[in-house]
Amino acid sequence: MNLILxxxxxxxxxxxxxxxxxxxxxxxGPAHLGTNEKIILSYLNREIESINADPEIDLVENISPSGxxxxxxxxxxxxxxxxxxxxxxxxxxxxxxxxxxxEILNKRWKMIARIVDSGDLLFDKEEFRQxxxxxxxxxxxxxxxxxxxxxxxxxxxxxxxKNYWDEVARDVFD
Numbered sequence: 591m592n593l594i595l596x597x598x599x600x601x602x603x604x605x606x607x608x609x610x611x612x613x614x615x616x617x618x619g620p621a622h623l624g625t626n627e628k629i630i631l632s633y634l635n636r637e638i639e640s641i642n643a644d645p646e647i648d649l650v651e652n653i654s655p656s657g658x659x660x661x662x663x664x665x666x667x668x669x670x671x672x673x674x675x676x677x678x679x680x681x682x683x684x685x686x687x688x689x690x691x692x693e694i695l696n697k698r699w700k701m702i703a704r705i706v707d708s709g710d711l712l713f714d715k716e717e718f719r720q721x722x723x724x725x726x727x728x729x730x731x732x733x734x735x736x737x738x739x740x741x742x743x744x745x746x747x748x749x750x751x752k753n754y755w756d757e758v759a760r761d762v763f764d
Contacts, residue, residue, distance in 0.1 A: 616654035
């Protein structure tokens with residue numbers, strides 16, 4: 591719960607689908623990206639070319655209570671002239687470690703639903719219910735960030751396993 595509150599404080603314009611996205615990422619990591627390092631590198635290069643570097647934001651952001659998964663902010667990564675091939679490798683390794691355990695994801699989402707129902711998380715209850723029904727009918731597909739979130743924060747990051755990042759982080763930057 592503390593981590594969710596941290597993210598809500600950092601990103602006060604988060605909507606229900608943004609909350610689900612972080613729960614999904616904290617549970618399943620980057621598994622949805624696949625493990626083909628060449629494809630990952632190609633997408634990563636295109637995105638990094640299309641964004642502006644930002645020296646003011648954090649490079650690493652914790653997204654899971656256990657600290658298992660983190661987000662690497664690509665705007666800061668670009669600012670620090672990071673080695674894109676090494677990051678692609680870390681993403682691929684992280685995706686290979688997938689534990690596609692939808693049961694855990696569903697348990698976590700139900701716990702969040704109880705917190706929303708109790709009023710401790712200030713999301714519209716009907717909007718939350720509708721989104722939850724959408725996710726169930728779409729087999730827990732990972733959504734994009736909401737339009738509002740994208741407009742306010744321009745997210746550009748990759749989710750990786752922290753232990754893999756820690757192993758190569760010192761080699762990623764010159």
